[in-house]
Amino acid sequence: MNDTAILLVGHGSRNRDGNAEILHFAAQWRDRHPAWRIETCFIEHAEVLLDAGLDQAARGARRVLVIPFILNAAGHVKMELPAAIEAARARHPGVSFACARHLGMGREILKVLQGQLDRLMQALAMPDPQTTGVILLGRGSSDAGANGELAKMARWLFEDNDFELVDLAFTGVTWPRLESVVQRHARLGMTQLAIVPVYLFTGVLMERIKAQVARLRGQYPQIAFALGTHFGFDKGVFELLDGKAAGLELPEGGLLECDGCKYRQAAEAEHLHDHSHTHVMHHDHGHHHHGHDHPAHA
Numbered sequence: 011m012n013d014t015a016i017l018l019v020g021h022g023s024r025n026r027d028g029n030a031e032i033l034h035f036a037a038q039w040r041d042r043h044p045a046w047r048i049e050t051c052f053i054e055h056a057e058v059l060l061d062a063g064l065d066q067a068a069r070g071a072r073r074v075l076v077i078p079f080i081l082n083a084a085g086h087v088k089m090e091l092p093a094a095i096e097a098a099r100a101r102h103p104g105v106s107f108a109c110a111r112h113l114g115m116g117r118e119i120l121k122v123l124q125g126q127l128d129r130l131m132q133a134l135a136m137p138d139p140q141t142t143g144v145i146l147l148g149r150g151s152s153d154a155g156a157n158g159e160l161a162k163m164a165r166w167l168f169e170d171n172d173f174e175l176v177d178l179a180f181t182g183v184t185w186p187r188l189e190s191v192v193q194r195h196a197r198l199g200m201t202q203l204a205i206v207p208v209y210l211f212t213g214v215l216m217e218r219i220k221a222q223v224a225r226l227r228g229q230y231p232q233i234a235f236a237l238g239t240h241f242g243f244d245k246g247v248f249e250l251l252d253g254k255a256a257g258l259e260l261p262e263g264g265l266l267e268c269d270g271c272k273y274r275q276a277a278e279a280e281h282l283h284d285h286s287h288t289h290v291m292h293h294d295h296g297h298h299h300h301g302h303d304h305p306a307h308a
Contacts, residue, residue, distance in 0.1 A: 015047045015071040016255055017063055019091065020079045020211075022052035028213035029056050032079065035211075035242055042248065046255070047071070053090060060091065064098035068105045074098075077254050078112040081119065081210060082148075082156035087112050110254040113210075113247070115159040120166050122246040123206060127167065130204040130236040137234070143175040143200035145191055148208045149215060150180030157184055160208060175200060181215045188219070192226050195233075202234045210242035 018039075020032040029052060036050045051063020058066070067074045076095060078087050095107050113119065127144060134142070144167065148160040160178050168176040175198065179191040188205070195203055207219055216239070223237045241247065 012045070013072040015049055015067040015074050017067040017074055017076045018048060018050045018079045018251075019060065019063065019076060020050065020052045020056075022055035022059075023211070023213035024055050025213040025217065028211045028216075031211040031240075031242060035079075035247075038243070039248060039251065042252075043255075060094040061097070064094060064107075065101065068098065068102040068107075071105055073106045073108065075255065075257075076107065076109040077251060078109070079210070079251075080112045081115065081208065082151060082153075082159050083112045083114075084151040084153035084156040088153070113250060115163050118246055118250040120163060120170075122241050122244045123163060123167065123208070124170065125244065125246075126206050126238045126241055127171070127204060130206065130238055133236045134202050134204065134234055137202045139172040140174045141200055142173060142202040142204060143177065143195035143198075144171075144173050145188065145195070145203060145205045146176070146178045146208055147188055147205055147219060148178065148180050150183035152183055163208070174198075181219060188222055189226065192230065192233075196230050200233065202236070204236050204238070206238045207240060209240040210247070211240050216240055 018032070018036055020029065023029055032052075033050060036048055040046065040048050049063060049067045051058045051060055051066070053060060064074065064076070067076075076091070078091060080087055091109065095109055099105075099107050123146070131137070131139075131142070144164075146160055146164050146167070148157070151157055157180070160180075164176050164178045167173075175195060177191050177195070179186050179188045181188070192203060205219075205223060207216060209216055220237065223235055227233075227235050
C-alpha cells in the first residue's frame, strides 16, 4: 500500500461536530494501520471537498482508492462522486483511481444495528419484545433504492428477533416521519419504543432527533422511550472499511456501480437525470410468527 492513497469521502454536515468526528475516525483508522496513507474529504458542507480531496490524494500516489464513507447510495454517490473521479483521472493521467462501494446495508451494518438495539433493550430493563416497538430512523432520500435499503434492515432485524413491530421512519425528504410511526405504535398498544438512528456520526439531524424524542416523551407518557445514537466508531465499521481497503469488495475494474455506467453518462450528456421525490408506498401485511398474529411491520 506504499504507493496507494486511500481517500475517505464523508457526506459532510452543517454541524461542525459531525465533520470533526469523521476526521477523528480517520485518525483512529490510521492508528490501526500506520503504514497506510489515509486522506479525507467531504461531498458538501466542509473545507476540503471532492476535487481538492482527490487532488490531495493523487499527490505522490500511483493509485487512489476512494471509499464513500456513506451508508446509502443516493445522488451524491451515484452521480457526483463518479463525475468527480472522472475529472480527477483527466487531471492526473499518471494515477489510477478506483472507487469501492459505499458502506451499504449488509450483514456488517446489520450486526452494528443489532448491537445498538440490544443496548436499548438493556436501557429499558429488558422488557417483553412483544410489547416493544422498534423504529429504524434514517436520513431519508429522494432515491427509492436508498430508502429500500433501510427497509431491508428493518426486515432483517424483524427476522432475527422476537419483536412485535419493527418499523422504519425518516427524518426528511420521504415518509413516514418519526411522529406518525410513534403514533401508530401507540395505537397498536406498544408500551416501550426503541428508536435506532441509522447515522454514522452526529450532526444537525441527530440533534433534531433528540428534540423530537423529548417532545414525544411528553406526548406519550404511557410509553417508555429508549433512543440510540450514531454508531460510526463501532468496531464493525472499522472492520468493514478494512475489508474495502484490502480490495475484498472491489468489483471488476475497481468501479463503483455507477462509475462509468452508460446510463449515468447518457443522463449527464442530456442533463436528464432527475432525483425526483419518490413516495414509497407502504402496505400492511399480517404475519404469523411464534404461533400468534403480528400487526403490520416493515
